[in-house]
Amino acid sequence: MGEKRKISLTVNGKSYEEEVEVRFHLADFLRQQLGLTGTHLGCEHGVCGACTILMNGRSVRSCLMLAVQADGQDLLTIEGIAPSEEEMHPLQEAFRDNHGLQCGFCTPGMLTTLLEFLDDNPDPTEEEVRIAISGNLCRCTGYQGIVAAALDAAQRLREAKGA
């Protein structure tokens, strides 16, 4: 066993204090130690985007960070984006309605990436959406459904804000 460290962090609003091996990347920590397996691991070298999470509101690849670096940080994973057990986030609704997923492997990364993007850019063009998800690979949908879902979600979020 390698060197370990104690870290404390917040994930989806819940505080954790954990001892973690320093060489563990954040995605393995979330999946194996906290049991939050919604964050997916595709390539583990920063190409596929499946492991994207939000750290202090910013999208990051959790395979390209060590768990020890998340000490003191506020994380949001796919498990934490819905407002409640019964209700989905407008972005999730839009993905369901627009056939934005098929096998679902890329979906956690797509949603976390788009969550930050739509916050930065609430009224994006289709081209801007395509650039925003350029770091997230999907092998099922051909991206059309995802792009449509993102544009639909943007509108829903704008309307929710305006209401």
Add this chain to the structure above:
Amino acid sequence: MKPPPFSYHDPSSVGEVINLLETLENPKLLAGGQSLMPMLNMRYVMPDHLIDLNKVEGLSYIEDNKESISIGGMTLQRDLEYSELIKAKCPLMHDALQQIGHRQTRNRGTIGGSLSHLDPAAELPAVCAAHDAVIILQGPGGEREIPFSDFPIAYMTPVTKEDELLTGVKIPIWQEGHGYAFVEFARRHGDFAITSAAALLEVDQGGGITRASLTVGGVGAAPVRMTSIEEALIGQNGDEEKLRELCESCREIDALGDVYASSEYRQHLATVMSRRALVKAYSRSNGGV
């Protein structure tokens, strides 16, 4: 896929970092980790000690010094991308930043990390070459300033000594209204470019070019300044056929070849990217309009 075991250090001052570099065996500095972490995950690098720079104070800043902009080594690519100062005074860097990796990697990636990793196709080293940037290295003997032209000493190898740390970069700025363009050819958006070109132009009221900088990335072992083209550009007026003719000399660059692109193809792309960058830079300049 896991990084091999290592000891983890997270110092809070530059002095502590240098001290660790001097005393530890086989250390590696961790900046944003967007290149080093994949290399650790795949065990291309196996350091005994990892020195994380993310808690070191005073390495993240963007400062206006009138004639130049000073940027801290640990400044995030995202912070540079969203900086009004960079957009206004160093628009070439703003242009280049849009083409670096993806939103998620720019949220973690740093300028110092990119410069130290020194991938020949990376955008920020090309921007620094184009702007004649000065790299600031700090070691046990204090600080030294290295002109970017002397910074790369070999493929992916900067002049930085084993006990030194890149703490900042100084970017001399060009006249207000100068033309600029960063263009690249990559297989997919966000991939490392096969070839890139960075152009800066100052143009007088009559439309004549008075100052020029042209850098080609991804072709040589480090970004290449095309000084002969820069000289020939002086007095030219942006005529596209003339620019095409001048850019032909990019075929003489000593080019890398790999499974994705042969050296001849890279040389060809260098002529095309250079022309596109110059045409775009000229059209963006305020001279002659």
